[in-house]
Amino acid sequence: xxxxxxxxxxxxxxxxxxxxxxxxxxxxxxxxxxxxxxxxxxxxxxxxxxxxxxxxxxxxxxxxxxxxxxxxxxxxxxxxxxxxxxxxxxxxxxxxxxxxxxxxxxxxxxxxxxxxx
Amino acid sequence: xxxxxxxxxxxxxxxxxxxxxxxxxxxxxxxxxxxxxxxxxxxxxxxxxxxxxxxxxxxxxxxxxxxxxxxxxxxxxxxxxxxxxxxxxxxxxxxxxxxxxxxxxxxxxxxxxxx
Numbered sequence: 001x002x003x004x005x006x007x008x009x010x011x012x013x014x015x016x017x018x019x020x021x022x023x024x025x026x027x028x029x030x031x032x033x034x035x036x037x038x039x040x041x042x043x044x045x046x047x048x049x050x051x052x053x054x055x056x057x058x059x060x061x062x063x064x065x066x067x068x069x070x071x072x073x074x075x076x077x078x079x080x081x082x083x084x085x086x087x088x089x090x091x092x093x094x095x096x097x098x099x100x101x102x103x104x105x106x107x108x109x110x111x112x113x114x115x116x117x
Numbered sequence: 118x119x120x121x122x123x124x125x126x127x128x129x130x131x132x133x134x135x136x137x138x139x140x141x142x143x144x145x146x147x148x149x150x151x152x153x154x155x156x157x158x159x160x161x162x163x164x165x166x167x168x169x170x171x172x173x174x175x176x177x178x179x180x181x182x183x184x185x186x187x188x189x190x191x192x193x194x195x196x197x198x199x200x201x202x203x204x205x206x207x208x209x210x211x212x213x214x215x216x217x218x219x220x221x222x223x224x225x226x227x228x229x230x231x232x
Contacts, residue, residue: 004159032218043121043208043223044160051218090159094218104150104173105221107159 002027002093006108013115019063019078021111023091026072033074034092034105035065044090050074061085086115119143121224123209129230130199138194138227142211149192150221151184152208160208166192199231 007022025031033050048059055067061084065076074091089112092105122141130136142149148167152160162176166186174184181199186192196203206228210221 009157034220036223041225043225044210045223046220049218049220092159103148103165103167104162104176105152105160106162107152109157110159 002031002106004091004093004106004108006089006091006111008111009109010112010114013081013113015083015115015117016080019076019081019085019113021076021089021091021113023065023074023076023108024072025074025091025093027093032094033065033067034094035059035063035074035076036090036092036107038088038090038110040087047076047089081113081115083115083117086113088112121209121211121222123207123224123227125227126225127228127230129232132199132201132231134199134231136196136199136229138196138207138229140192140194140209140211140224142190142192142209143222144190146211146213146222147189148212148214148219148221149186150210150212151192151194152210154206154208154226156205163194163207196229199229201231204229204231 003026005024035047036044047063048057050067058064063078088110090110091108124139150165151163154160164174164184169189181197184194206226208226210223212219212221
């Protein structure tokens with residue numbers, strides 16, 4: 001079975017500061033990893049995804065994430081936070097190992113990012 | 118192009134009633150997924166379709182929940198004898214294929230409130 005743990009349900013940063021949102025995963029087969037963002041009363045929007053092509057993945061809005069197999073981590077970072085980054089962020093894992101895990105995403109609990117002036 | 122749409126956006130119903138939630142996927146997407154997001158939680162998988170057939174319904178909580186996709190496009194999630202614990206946001210997503218890293222595109226969700 002696969003699982004995702006997001007450390008910190010709430011993260012607060014100052015505008016211009018580094019954003020670091022943590023994600024650790026568990027998967028019995030090589031995973032695909034995703035970060036989604038959810039703004040209030042909106043659906044999930046893909047920020048970036050890891051597909052095994054490169055361990056450092058760049059996404060939209062200046063976000064990036066690094067896949068570290070030895071640490072089973074896929075932390076999301078942004079060098080300089082902007083007020084518009086305030087939202088909830090979800091890490092998700094998808095395995096193509098066959099069986100019942102095929103196709104579906106397993107999400108973490110989410111991290112609410114607050115950006116203050 | 119148009120994204121995934123879901124109707125209604127909000128649904129309030131009384132305990133014990135029957136509800137239907139509709140999802141229109143992106144045109145051409147063969148895979149369709151339903152997730153449920155309770156307050157303060159991440160989305161949880163319910164069921165997914167590859168074409169018209171339910172390829173995996175292991176996430177459906179019980180037999181009060183049922184979903185169909187008769188023509189391989191629009192899908193309806195049906196909940197019988199609703200309970201207050203069914204209150205949540207129901208999300209639909211679609212993707213070109215089930216396998217690989219194909220992105221799942223999410224709709225805005227239907228907020229279901231059972232009173």
